[in-house]
Amino acid sequence: MASDFKAIPLIVSSHKSCFFLPLPDVGPLVEKIDDPNMANDADLLEVVRMLDDACKEAGFFYVCYTPVRPGKYGDLAKPMEGSNLWPENPSNFEALLENYINLCRDLSRKIMRGIALALGGAIDVFEGETAGDPFWVLRLIGYPVDIPEEQRTDTGCGAHTDYGLLTLVNQDDDICALEVQNRSGEWIYATPIPGTFVCNIGDMLKVWSNGIYQPTLHRVVNNSPRYRVSVAFFYESNFDAAIEPVEFCREKTGGAAKYEKVVYGEHLVKKVLTNFVM
Numbered sequence: 001m002a003s004d005f006k007a008i009p010l011i012v013s014s015h016k017s018c019f020f021l022p023l024p025d026v027g028p029l030v031e032k033i034d035d036p037n038m039a040n041d042a043d044l045l046e047v048v049r050m051l052d053d054a055c056k057e058a059g060f061f062y063v064c065y066t067p068v069r070p071g072k073y074g075d076l077a078k079p080m081e082g083s084n085l086w087p088e089n090p091s092n093f094e095a096l097l098e099n100y101i102n103l104c105r106d107l108s109r110k111i112m113r114g115i116a117l118a119l120g121g122a123i124d125v126f127e128g129e130t131a132g133d134p135f136w137v138l139r140l141i142g143y144p145v146d147i148p149e150e151q152r153t154d155t156g157c158g159a160h161t162d163y164g165l166l167t168l169v170n171q172d173d174d175i176c177a178l179e180v181q182n183r184s185g186e187w188i189y190a191t192p193i194p195g196t197f198v199c200n201i202g203d204m205l206k207v208w209s210n211g212i213y214q215p216t217l218h219r220v221v222n223n224s225p226r227y228r229v230s231v232a233f234f235y236e237s238n239f240d241a242a243i244e245p246v247e248f249c250r251e252k253t254g255g256a257a258k259y260e261k262v263v264y265g266e267h268l269v270k271k272v273l274t275n276f277v278m
Ligand SMILES: O=C(O)CCC(=O)C(=O)O
Pocket: 139, 141, 157, 162, 169, 171, 178, 218, 219, 220, 230, 231, 232
């Protein structure tokens, strides 16, 4: 299925507007990253290089997995609107959900392994003892529209960076609402690309990489006349894991740690309180 995997970085850095840079197929990453000989695979190394560029330039990129087409899952999420569209057989929905979660876990783990390589570390450096048992959260998020125009910008999802390691967002194909801030401070739409996830990196990757990768501010403003649904999969370090800049990243950035050690669960709670209880 190599040709079904694609990743495209959403470049939001030094440019006035975003543009999309085609990436080679990320199939080599997905298919070969667990192979003991993967370090000799030129295709895989090329994908890793492009992942590195995307993380450095934008912190956001698109990942496509055609066999599961996240758009189709998005359709299933639409019953969130409160209509009578729930699948007649809930067990099918449960099976689909389980598949979907397994897919996201596998993809996230492999992207993290690619990122470990891109940063120059051992492939499993962000797993096991360092990250604790991986942790994930799936959120189905609805963005209503039947509100007065003047209140609309307050009802989406305010500007934030994500807390954990990686996020895979499956957004509606036909509504532009997710916005990403570029380095000039402008808000750029992460225009939906059908069949893709929007992938972005979170705060813990910033700490681990000693700032080599920075998470990017983003927000959701649904100014469309339609109810928007997104399905966000958050791949996170364990609640108890103490995250600190890893040595090989410190060495690349002058030696000193730029961030203090942080227990992921404490970071999460602090940030949620700061964002929502003001
Ligand atoms: O709904 C979206 O497109 C993104 C949501 C988001 O950024 C989040 O939940 O962290």
